[in-house]
Amino acid sequence: MKRRDWIPEQLIERPVPFRDGTEWSVLEKISEKEFLDQDGGDRSDGIILIEAQATYHALQTKGPSLGKEGILKIRMQVPPPGTEYWEPEQRRHLAVLEPGFISQQEILSLQFLNKRKCSATPELYAYDLDYQRPSMPLPGGYVVYVLMEKVPGESLREFWDRPRDERRKIRVAFKEALSELYHHDVVPWDPRLENIHYDEKNNKCYILDYEQSTIVFEDDDREKWDDYEWRRWGLGEDRDDDVLFLTSDMFGVT
Known part of the structure; x- marks a missing residue:
């Protein structure tokens, strides 16, 4: 059962910039969910890696295709159950800098399929990595932005x-x-x-x-x-x- 909505408003209240020079406004939320990263059991530091993902409609506001629609996924590390009410400095000790396996896998699979020109999957437009600020759920933990095509239908x-x-x-x-x-x-x-x-x-x-x-x-x-x-x-x-x-x-x- 999802404990709460994790993605903070400060991540979506302004257009999201990407390294390709485009910026995208974040529109209506489609869904939000949590994952237990199954690969986390093999971590040498013993941290239980929990990741939240919210999916949004997005619109290009800067770049060569103004008004182009897309789908934006924001994925971020969140505190394991029982630690969400710790003080920010305590939660910071749980921060993981490298995105979890499931975040990496989605990007890798989309890149792989796009390179092979698979027509049954969305095009990956861009992705970026950032880190959470002190006021966010897990200070210093990763935030991944994955921007992809809004497929028809x-x-x-x-x-x-x-x-x-x-x-x-x-x-x-x-x-x-x-x-x-x-x-x-x-x-x-x-x-x-x-x-x-x-x-x-x-x-x-x-x-x-x-x-x-x-x-x-x-x-x-x-x-x-x-x-x-x-x-x-x-x-x-x-x-x-x-x-x-x-x-x-x-x-x-x-």
Whole structure:
């Protein structure tokens, strides 16, 4: 269960600058969640790494494409449960300078897929790293900004409210999208309907969210399409066909 909304207003009240010279205004929040970084168990310093992520609509206000829309993710280290009320100087001792595995993995997977010109994933526009100020949840802890394309269409969160014929059409488009990801050697591990966007006009699916993903380098580890994927992602022929598999709860997502 998410304890609170962590991303402070001071991070979003002004346009966010990136190293490419563009600036982006932060608009409506889409969602916010927390992650337990599973890689944190291997840390030599013993720090439990908890990360919050908020996703926003964004608009370019400085740069060559004024008015261009995007999606901005702000990811930041937050205090582990029980430490959020410590004094700022005490919390500072928990600060981690290097972004967590899940922050790095999303950037790496998007870069990898973009380089291979995968059409089923958003374009990564820019990213940047900063550190939290004394008034923020974990002074000195990292803040990561990830700016990406706003893909056409809408989330499939309401997939089961669509007519049966339309659902079947979407399934075909989803198979093409996931098969393309597998062809480009990336395996997403967060199979939820809200991580699929469907562009009805072009009958095309996009797969979002790569913090829980794997880039495959060994032939034996490569994935291929299996019809079971429809059920795994909540797209079974009938609602009762859907199965619980690798849900976000298993990754500490709240």
